Amino acid sequence: xxxxxxxxxxxxxxxxxxxxxxxxxxxxxxxxxxxxxxxxxxxxxxxxxxxxxxxxxxxxxxxxxxxxxxxxxxxxxxxxxxxxxxxxxxxxxxxxxxxxxxxxxxxxxxxxxxxxxxxxxxxxxxxxxxxxxxxxxxxxxxxxxxxxxxxxxxxxxxxxxxxxxxxxxxxxxxxxxxxxxxxxxxxxxxxxxxxxxxxxxxxxxxxxxxxxxxxxxxxxxxxxxxxxxxxxxxxxxxxxxxxxxxxxxxxxxxxxxxxxxxxxxxxxxxxxxxxxxxxxxxxxxxxxxxxxxxxxxxxxxxxxxxxxxx
Amino acid sequence: xxxxxxxxxxxxxxxxxxxxxxxxxxxxxxxxxxxxxxxxxxxxxxxxxxxxxxxxxxxxxxxxxxxxxxxxxxxxxxxxxxxxxxxxxxxxxxxxxxxxxxxxxxxxxxxxxxxxxxxxxxxxxxxxxxxxxxxxxxxxxxxxxxxxxxxxxxxxxxxxxxxxxxxxxxxxxxxxxxxxxxxxxxxxxxxxxxxxxxxxxxxxxxxxxxxxxxxxxxxxxxxxxxxxxxxxxxxxxxxxxxxx
Numbered sequence: 001x002x003x004x005x006x007x008x009x010x011x012x013x014x015x016x017x018x019x020x021x022x023x024x025x026x027x028x029x030x031x032x033x034x035x036x037x038x039x040x041x042x043x044x045x046x047x048x049x050x051x052x053x054x055x056x057x058x059x060x061x062x063x064x065x066x067x068x069x070x071x072x073x074x075x076x077x078x079x080x081x082x083x084x085x086x087x088x089x090x091x092x093x094x095x096x097x098x099x100x101x102x103x104x105x106x107x108x109x110x111x112x113x114x115x116x117x118x119x120x121x122x123x124x125x126x127x128x129x130x131x132x133x134x135x136x137x138x139x140x141x142x143x144x145x146x147x148x149x150x151x152x153x154x155x156x157x158x159x160x161x162x163x164x165x166x167x168x169x170x171x172x173x174x175x176x177x178x179x180x181x182x183x184x185x186x187x188x189x190x191x192x193x194x195x196x197x198x199x200x201x202x203x204x205x206x207x208x209x210x211x212x213x214x215x216x217x218x219x220x221x222x223x224x225x226x227x228x229x230x231x232x233x234x235x236x237x238x239x240x241x242x243x244x245x246x247x248x249x250x251x252x253x254x255x256x257x258x259x260x261x262x263x264x265x266x267x268x269x270x271x272x273x274x275x276x277x278x279x280x281x282x283x284x285x286x287x288x289x290x291x292x293x294x295x296x297x298x299x300x301x302x303x304x305x306x307x308x309x310x
Numbered sequence: 311x312x313x314x315x316x317x318x319x320x321x322x323x324x325x326x327x328x329x330x331x332x333x334x335x336x337x338x339x340x341x342x343x344x345x346x347x348x349x350x351x352x353x354x355x356x357x358x359x360x361x362x363x364x365x366x367x368x369x370x371x372x373x374x375x376x377x378x379x380x381x382x383x384x385x386x387x388x389x390x391x392x393x394x395x396x397x398x399x400x401x402x403x404x405x406x407x408x409x410x411x412x413x414x415x416x417x418x419x420x421x422x423x424x425x426x427x428x429x430x431x432x433x434x435x436x437x438x439x440x441x442x443x444x445x446x447x448x449x450x451x452x453x454x455x456x457x458x459x460x461x462x463x464x465x466x467x468x469x470x471x472x473x474x475x476x477x478x479x480x481x482x483x484x485x486x487x488x489x490x491x492x493x494x495x496x497x498x499x500x501x502x503x504x505x506x507x508x509x510x511x512x513x514x515x516x517x518x519x520x521x522x523x524x525x526x527x528x529x530x531x532x533x534x535x536x537x538x539x540x541x542x543x544x545x546x547x548x549x550x551x552x553x554x
Contacts, residue, residue, distance in 0.1 A: 275340070
């Protein structure tokens with residue numbers, strides 16, 4: 001083997017080795033993770049190298065890496081195998097977070113030249129979906145992902161990201177962060193001047209309201225949709241927590257990438273209270289010229305309604 | 311005295327099966343009758359109506375219901391009505407029922423009702439056919455309610471609708487949607503028979519208490535307004551009303 005001068009980014013050598021092993025073994029693959037972000041303009045990877053392969057090719061790939069003198073480990077997670085290039089790690093992933101169809105991922109991958117080696121690299125939108133879908137209660141540190149997403153922002157179809165991560169509150173939070181940080185400023189929606197922005201907002205809000213009423217998953221008539229500083233706010237009441245989540249999902253599909261804040265309330269069902277005696281004593285039902293103000297819950301009944309008679 | 315329990319807008323479906331049941335099993339200790347003010351289902355399907363039937367079955371008190379707009383969505387209103395009736399529930403649709411209860415004879419007439427709004431801010435049968443149809447639907451339903459109420463012979467009369475007869479019980483809803491939440495035709499019908507109580511639902515963000523121009527108490531019993539399984543109204547706490 002020819003001696004190669006020590007690279008300032010040793011993981012790139014591992015990246016090249018991994019790609020060439022897979023290519024030589026005839027295993028279809030695409031560069032993913034930090035390596036793919038690097039290929040698309042982000043800083044060089046620092047942790048490990050990720051490739052996406054099909055589960056059916058896992059054994060072939062494992063054999064090829066072993067044959068090239070690398071140690072292969074099959075961790076209990078079941079959705080990847082690991083190969084070690086010395087102390088540097090390569091993840092061969094066959095079930096990427098947020099994606100059910102690995103073949104579709106490979107089909108959408110584009111050829112890039114990475115460290116002078118041409119190879120397929122995951123679609124930028126697919127990468128962002130995978131990162132956002134992997135956030136959870138125990139993995140919610142946005143810093144690393146933020147660093148990777150910033151340089152990619154104009155390569156990403158944010159509407160698709162929004163739609164495909166709609167069920168995840170963590171993804172919603174990350175998208176809100178991107179918007180607040182103006183990372184999504186290149187987005188046509190935010191570039192528009194105030195007037196047309198307002199027009200867009202009103203139409204988006206109207207579209208969401210109609211969807212919530214007419215979509216067979218929801219049929220919720222009592223949800224109000226309002227724009228609040230670039231965030232769509234949902235308010236109203238539904239019968240269960242499950243229906244509250246569905247409302248957010250349907251709204252997000254119509255939201256065209258605008259973050260959605262779900263303030264919908266789940267109606268409580270408490271035991272009945274003391275009965276009310278009817279008719280009311282006279283003094284409790286005074287004639288009144290002005291109706292109780294809007295929003296006054298359970299305002300005292302007035303004796304007559306102003307301005308109309310039967 | 312008759313104790314009338316009422317709730318509306320329970321929006322039942324298999325995902326919320328048994329939502330009210332724990333609070334209903336002892337209803338006989340608190341009430342003589344249970345009124346359901348429409349929107350019994352979420353999407354208006356028969357499987358949902360089966361959940362409704364199971365929720366309110368075998369309570370030991372008569373259950374009287376009207377359907378709401380949600381119950382009409384899948385064009386299955388007739389099937390839902392039949393299913394609920396088969397479970398023992400009385401479903402009113404421009405009709406009335408007389409119930410002999412320990413505290414006296416209670417007459418309930420009910421109809422879904424419809425929108426159109428309230429005087430000085432209401433729609434009328436003018437212009438496009440769609441507009442005329444809208445208002446006519448509301449008027450005819452209300453006229454059916456009035457007729458059914460006037461034909462009842464009872465110690466106490468209750469009107470049961472889904473839509474609101476008065477604007478006061480809508481307080482809390484945006485003013486702009488009042489014409490979609492009720493119609494004064496319903497109050498007119500209730501007052502034509504001098505009801506003792508008018509119960510309705512539909513306005514989730516509204517208020518519980520109102521009164522018709524004729525002085526009848528109106529109660530919005532939509533579950534999100536009550537936040538409890540049902541409200542109880544005692545009629546005749548000052549003795550039975552005098553026949554006119």
